Amino acid sequence: MSRETVFIGFGSNLGDRKDFCDRTLALLSLLPSSEVTGVSSLYETEPVEDGAHPGREWFLNGVIRLETDLAPRRLLDVCREVEKALGRDLDHRNGPRTLDLDILFYGSRIIDEPDLVVPHPRLHLRRFVLTPLVEIDPEWKHPVLLKTVKNLLDHLTDPAQVRRVESASGSRYGSRPTCSPSSSTLVRNPA
Ligand code: ADP
Ligand code: MG
Numbered sequence: 001m002s003r004e005t006v007f008i009g010f011g012s013n014l015g016d017r018k019d020f021c022d023r024t025l026a027l028l029s030l031l032p033s034s035e036v037t038g039v040s041s042l043y044e045t046e047p048v049e050d051g052a053h054p055g056r057e058w059f060l061n062g063v064i065r066l067e068t069d070l071a072p073r074r075l076l077d078v079c080r081e082v083e084k085a086l087g088r089d090l091d092h093r094n095g096p097r098t099l100d101l102d103i104l105f106y107g108s109r110i111i112d113e114p115d116l117v118v119p120h121p122r123l124h125l126r127r128f129v130l131t132p133l134v135e136i137d138p139e140w141k142h143p144v145l146l147k148t149v150k151n152l153l154d155h156l157t158d159p160a161q162v163r164r165v166e167s168a169s170g171s172r173y174g175s176r177p178t179c180s181p182s183s184s185t186l187v188r189n190p191a
Contacts, residue, residue: 004107005037006066006075007140009120009129013047014096017060020086024099027082028064038065040132042165048158050122052094060165063104063132072106076116079103104129108143119144127158 008028012020021042029036040062047054068075079101084090086099104120111118119142123129130153133140138150145152 003067003069004109006068006106007063007104007133007137008066008075008079009061009063009100009102009104009123009132011045011059011061011100011128012098013054013057013059014098015087018042020099021060021062023086024082024101025064027085028066028078031066031068031070031078033069035067036064037067038063038136040064040135043128043132043162044165045128045162046160048126048128048160050125054094055096057096059128061128061132061162063129063136065136072103072109072111072116072118075103075106102129104133105140105143108141110143124152125156125158127153127156127160127162130156131162131164 010021010024012024025036025039028034043061045059045061047056047059070078083097083099083101088098088100102120102123103116103118104123106118109118120129123133124142124145130149133149134153138148140149141147142149142152
C-alpha cells in the first residue's frame with residue numbers, strides 16, 4: 001500500500017459546531033498508518049442549497065490534509081463512522097448536519113463508483129471548500145481539471161460568503177480543554 005496525500009473537507013451547522021470540528025480533527029489525527037500534515041483555519045460559511053437542504057444556520061468548515069496508507073474505501077468507511085459517532089442524523093442526510101465529511105482528493109487518483117466519487121464532484125464549485133484548501137496547499141492540482149486549487153478559487157463565481165474565524169489563542173481551534181485538570185476540577189481523595 002503506498003502513501004498518498006489526502007484532503008478531507010469537514011463542515012458542521014448544527015449544535016456546538018466548533019466542538020464537532022475539534023472532535024473531528026482529534027479523531028482523524030488518531031487514524032492508523034496516517035499522519036496529519038495540514039489543517040486549515042475554520043471558516044464560517046453561508047449554507048448552499050445544491051441538492052441538500054441544510055437549513056439557514058451557517059456552517060463552520062475546514063479542510064485537513066493527511067498522508068495515509070488507508071485505501072480510499074477504508075477512508076470512506078472511517079468518514080461515515082466519524083459522522084455517525086458525532087451524531088449525524090442518517091435518516092435526514094440532506095438536512096442540517098452535526099458533521100459532514102467529504103474526501104476531496106485522494107492523491108491524483110480518479111475514482112468513479114456509485115458511492116465514492118473522487119475528486120469530490122462539487123469541490124471546484126464551492127468557495128467554502130476551495131478557500132480552506134488554498135490556505136493549506138494553494139498549488140495542489142485538480143487531477144481532472146488540471147488546474148491548481150488557487151487558480152480554481154481565483155476564477156470562482158460562487159456568491160456564497162465565507163469568513164475566516166479568528167482562532168483563539170492556545171490550540172489551533174482553541175476550544176478543547178488541556179489534558180491536565182485545573183485545580184478546581186481535581187478529584188480529591190476523601191481518605
Ligand atoms: P453531501 O456531502 O454531498 O452533502 P452526504 O454527506 O449525505 O452528501 O453524502 C452521501 C454519500 O456521498 C456518502 O454516503 C458517500 O457514499 C457518497 N460520496 C461519494 N463521493 C464521496 C466523497 N468523495 N466523499 C465522501 N462521500 C462521498
Ligand atoms: Mg458528505
